[in-house]
Amino acid sequence: MRACTRTTVVGVGNEFRRDDGVGWAVVARLRERATRHPWPPDVVLATCDGDPARLIGLWEEADLAVVVDAAHAHPGTPGRVHRLALHDSRLSGPPTTSSHGLGLGEAVELARVLRLLPRELIVYAVEGADGDFGTGLSPAVASAVEPLADAVAQDIARHRHTVSGSRP
Numbered sequence: 001m002r003a004c005t006r007t008t009v010v011g012v013g014n015e016f017r018r019d020d021g022v023g024w025a026v027v028a029r030l031r032e033r034a035t036r037h038p039w040p041p042d043v044v045l046a047t048c049d050g051d052p053a054r055l056i057g058l059w060e061e062a063d064l065a066v067v068v069d070a071a072h073a074h075p076g077t078p079g080r081v082h083r084l085a086l087h088d089s090r091l092s093g094p095p096t097t098s099s100h101g102l103g104l105g106e107a108v109e110l111a112r113v114l115r116l117l118p119r120e121l122i123v124y125a126v127e128g129a130d131g132d133f134g135t136g137l138s139p140a141v142a143s144a145v146e147p148l149a150d151a152v153a154q155d156i157a158r159h160r161h162t163v164s165g166s167r168p
Contacts, residue, residue: 005041005163008046008058008066009046009066009067010058010059011024011027011045011068012047012069012070016134017132018130018131018134019070019138021137021139022128023067023069023070029146030045035126044058052106059111059118060111063120064122065122069123073127077125079127080131085122086108086120099143104125108135124148129141
């Protein structure tokens with residue numbers, strides 16, 4: 001078992017593909033909050049284009065990794081958030097696919113085989129409405145950013161309490 005306690009939050013996507021930038025928007029909101037209430041030094045906030053090797057590189061030393069990404073669901077409800085957790089080295093949750101060529105599932109499977117998974121992995125997949133070129137989120141997806149930032153902060157706090165042995 002690793003002694004690492006680092007937490008990594010990764011916003012996945014492309015901020016120039018409208019709703020695909022939701023992960024980046026959540027990380028930006030968390031960074032904004034840090035100007036008022038700094039995160040502990042072992043909390044890392046990062047963005048990534050979704051490349052599996054880059055994702056693995058960001059979370060490989062983490063005890064907890066939280067990933068926020070846009071997703072396609074059929075049928076979809078723009079702005080709906082799915083929370084997926086790693087169980088038995090596999091992601092479980094509703095049927096969604098990444099908005100990227102290789103999905104997060106492939107990154108998780110590769111990391112599992114290479115034994116580079118964090119102890120705990122939480123994925124927030126947000127159903128998008130608009131993946132066209134351009135900036136700015138659709139209203140439905142934009143309304144999910146603040147609650148998602150709250151949920152990520154709660155996951156971090158819960159994990160820190162679990163690791164320290166105290167109750168949240």
